[in-house]
Amino acid sequence: MTYKIMADSCCDLPIEFVEKHDIHIMNMIVNMGGKEYIDDLGKTFDREAFFQKIKNGELATTSQINIGTYLEVFKYYIEENIPVLYLAFSSGLSGSYNNALAAVEMLREEYETVDITIIDTLAVCLGDGLLIYEAVKRKTAGASLEEVAQWVEENKTKLHSWVTVEDIKHLERGGRISAVSATLGTLLNVKPIIVMNRSGKLVPFAKARGRKKSLQFLVQKTVDGMIEPQEQTLFIGHAGVPEDANWVKEAIHEKAAVKDIQIYPYGPTIAAHTGFGSLAVFSFGEERK
Structure with a gap:
């Protein structure tokens, strides 16, 4: 039986895929x-205009997907008797995953069979996207829903x-760091390095002095952490800085024999929280610590 893969728009995969x-x-x-805007993977949303707005200091907020929306879609x-594999973005960053679980429990009271599998990917942005990309690849090759779910x-x-963040002041405006930390960081030209922990939360990992060093840090950590790079497709995401993304791509290629590296812009859901200039690299390695 065929099945449907479902994901959130903050996976930032290209609409064509x-x-x-x-x-x-x-x-x-x-x-x-x-105003409210729909993050539809760039189908109608003008990402470049959005990037310019946040670069100019405007703030955006995001809303989790509510239970009612899940009920409608799942029903x-x-x-239609179509099984669903929903690869939800990290529960450590949003309540959407828990809302989806709640919707399924409500539907079990109404329907005899509810064939909906929900996985907390513990990832976001193109990290979530990379898991979905690999899941789709396996589905296309003939893997069952259960086999794909097990792999994920x-x-x-x-x-x-x-992940690195270019605009420390954006983090201050969004209430994510103090004004003192933002001012000091700006004066010292400090660029935060952020990682996703085992609980699916973004946490500070290190600080780099200057943009170039922050990008070099991402390159080296990615290269050091990869397993079987020749078999891997890496994703690079960015908020309005394709030149930096291309530099990182070439720097990784120089250090490792990676199968493929694909570059895509962040969507507005992610860029709203990171600010203009953020850049991230996603790959597979040992278990997160």
Whole structure:
């Protein structure tokens, strides 16, 4: 029996890939300037205009997907008798995953059979996207829903996410660091290095002095942490800085024989929290510590 792979729009995969493989996307909502926008993987949303707005100091907020939305979507697949594998982005960063679980429990009271499998990927942005990419690859090769779900569960904490943030003042404006820390960091030209921990939360890992050193740090940590790079497809995500993303791609290629590296822009859900200029590299290695 065929099955549907479902994901959140903050996976930041290209819309062409999503449509080609018929992935059902749960769209996140972004609020900016008193208006609501749908994060639809760039189908209608103007990412470049959004990047410029946050570069100019505007703030955006995001909303989790509510239970009612999940009920509506899940009901459709239950009534069409189509099993669903929902690869939800990290529960450590949003309540959406728990809302999805709650919706399924409510539907079990209404329907005799609810064939919906939900996995907390413990990842976000193109880290989530990379897990989905690998899941789709296995589904296309003929793997069952159960086989794909097992692969994701076994490999999700082997996904490494190395992130740097360019605009420390954005973190201050969003209330994520203090004004003192932001001012001191700006004066010292400090660029935070952030990682995803085993609980699916983004946590500080290190600090680099200057942009170039922060990018070099990401490159070296990615190269050092990879297992069987010749078999890997890496993802690089960025918020409005394709030149830096290309530099990182070439720097990794110079140090490791990687199968492929793909570059994609962040969507608004992620960029709203990281600010303009953020860059991240996603790969597979040993279990996260």
